[in-house]
Amino acid sequence: MNPNELLEATARIIRETVQCGPVAITRDTRAMDVRGWDSLSHTMILMNLEDGFGVRLPMERVLGLGTVGDLVDLVAELKVAS
């Protein structure tokens, strides 16, 4: 999966989890930019990313991330490591 495909797959998981409809999600997108992506639904997004990509997200690292791009990079790193 190349970086663009990873970004698109991440965006799809976020959209499906928060049921926000077809909004644009880029590397720079933050939670506050997406309707429904609040602090409470954040954990569910992380779980669905784990399920979708077959990785286990270390909470210590994931909770400090700011953008979708940060999330995508972490997932890419974990996928390579696995």
Add this chain to the structure above:
Amino acid sequence: MSDPKRRVLVYGNCQGGWLAQTLRADPAVAERFAIVYLSDYTERPADHPINEPDFLASCAAVVWQTASTSKPPWFLSAVPAACRQIRYPTLWLKLLWPTYVVDPRNRPEPDFPWGRYPYGDRLVLKLLEQGVSLDDLPKRYVDTDLNTIVNLDRFTEMSLAELRFNDRQSDIAVTPYIERTFRQRKLFGTVNHPTFAILNRIYHGVASALLDQPVPVYPPLPGNAADILGSVETPLHPQIIAHFHLTWARPAMRWRYFSAFLTLGEYLRAYATFAPIPPGEPPPLWLARGRQAAEHQDLAEAQRILLEATCRYPAQSEFLHYLGLLLGRDGQLVEAEKVVRYALSLHPRVASLHCELGRLLLRQNFPDEAVRLFNEALRLDPAHQEARRQLVFLAGQPVVRALNAGAAQRSVT
């Protein structure tokens, strides 16, 4: 003369609002500090003292709320080094509501600033999408294995890790208390609306830090002491109650939703149709909540609810009456008597209170006083059956026969 009190800025969501209100109500804090609340809902509100040029310099402390998913306050870089900072965590408990989602149908309305259903449920939405009828919805909801929606163990693990992370960003840790207590006690009414039980931990930590000494564990009670923040509770899925072995919750219990007190099934049907439930907190709602707590053998919770209801509705006598009844049933006769006497001082013309006090005094072996109270109840309400029944019963008791005879003799002489 200017106010010598230093200001303390309390910043955060509605939990911060409660904290500010509670700190203001604490005489020890209020004596030294003027508490100013700033909501984090609006960035840079126009009509707030924080816009004054020297506001932050005038603060002895800034108390601000942290969360794993939110940025530090926008004004933080302007806080002078001499100003103390006290950080407290945002309170939430995601693990009890793993199906939470922002419902796309929810929108602010004049009567519902946060929408009719600010706490959506992905399982309900999924069942509706599958065409499940309204009649079948509650059963299908309960029967669906939650682990097919979310891996409960991993979700719990992540939720707790996040809480611990929040603690580490704060000066007050609540996660050990949450982990220790959430099975035995209701700490949250919704995923992010805590009860007094846990808010008190935050208050205690902040007040102790401000005063540089430990404060009493129980603060002076503000208006919402017996309540959750907000006006709604989100019913728990029965599998969650079973999964975590929650002792305070039951699948058949009722949940407060604005002015209604609903079973899970009633709530699911209302939520599925997005039916508006009128806002408000009518007295019957409070009485029903008190009754449910009593039925669940939680006398302390019942007492908190009934006293809170009394404060909100001082013209209603039934809350104190019911509390007296509960305390009496619990064998706390002296406490029960105090409560009913207090109720009578507020409502001297309520026959059932006279009758209740009479019953309590009878149990404490004061039959003459009891008879007087039953008679007074009947004078106020000649149809009061319990007072009449008690008098009929007592008329057969030797001590009362003697009393009656004495009274008759005195009236002759």
